[in-house]
């Protein structure tokens with residue numbers, strides 16, 4: 001471990017002991033402490049926004065990554081990954097498969113069922129058996 005990393009590790013540990021945000025050193029609120037979170041609200045918020053920004057800049061859309069999809073939904077995840085990899089937005093997919101954006105969003109973000117017609121329309125456009 002580099003000296004700097006070691007320093008940061010000790011600093012974080014000291015901040016946890018002093019009930020401070022491990023990132024900025026601001027005293028943590030009672031609510032944050034109860035939840036067992038080691039960062040203040042503004043640091044969490046900042047990191048959250050940064051994460052969304054990084055991902056959405058890759059797919060060039062705000063539609064897709066504003067929400068998280070269910071991790072156990074393998075096919076949905078596969079579709080999401082495929083869209084990112086190929087830079088396909090929800091809008092693109094909806095337009096090219098003749099479906100509404102709402103339908104695509106429902107598939108990506110919810111556990112709701114979709115019809116075979118929808119499935120075929122998406123797979124046809126993508127040129128692969130994704131769903």
Ligand SMILES: [Zn+2]
Nearest residue numbers: 021024040043
């Ligand atoms: Zn902070």
